[in-house]
Amino acid sequence: MSGxxxxxxxxxxxxxxxxxxSSGLGMRFAELLAGSGATVFAAARRKDRLESLAERVPGVVPVTCDVTDDAARQALFETVMTRDGKIDLLVNNAGHGVSKPALEETVESFERVVALNLTATFALSTLFARPMIEAGAGSIVNIASILGLVAAHPTSQVSYTAAKGAVVNMTRELGVQWASRGVRVNAIAPGWFPTEVTEEFFADERGSAWLRRNTPMGRTGRPDELDGVxxxxxxxxxxxITGQTLVVDGGWTAR
Structure with a gap:
């Protein structure tokens, strides 16, 4: 990726x-952190993509993991601790949403979205926070969304907005609970960036035009514009800095 x-x-x-x-912002973050000298355990379900990333980027260690599965989360933790014996940074990036009106979304669908975006974030945070607290230092970065701060209108994403809104407040709570123990917990709330989650909306010219028209900067974000934060x-x-959600949205939520 450029930049x-x-x-x-x-x-x-x-x-x-x-x-x-294995894709999108998560792949970008793995590349960025490895390029800055970290050993990065890149976790996702798609093994082939992770292996390709590891072949291309020195410092990346691929780990196949479904973060909604407790046994897979434990295996990821054990892999990291067995190999490196420590953890300095956890980036909870895995997430996905469902775009449909609330009256058309099933409870099962709602629960799946919450399990991926919220429950897995909580589970991994508490799992990896323990060795961070023991070491007296660590950083957890949750990838939230502007849709955790405002409604998704004109799209309809009740489960995703609910889960990301909860991630924002959980970030505050965990940031406060662990502040005196050396562990910082913060979140990034991206605006409209091209990812697998948004590809259908971006592919529609009317949708893309609407995004540009309603973003104060007049355009959507580039992946490299999340590097700094x-x-x-x-x-x-x-x-x-702890308990904070840093918004990177071209002015969307400031309107």
Missing amino acids: VGRLSADLTGRTAVVTGA MLLLASDASTF
């Missing part, structure tokens, strides 16, 4: 885990 390495922070010797790393929260540049 990796343009911004940098020294993460040499750090161990990071990035979930949802990720490096800030991942590095020692943010040692007095």
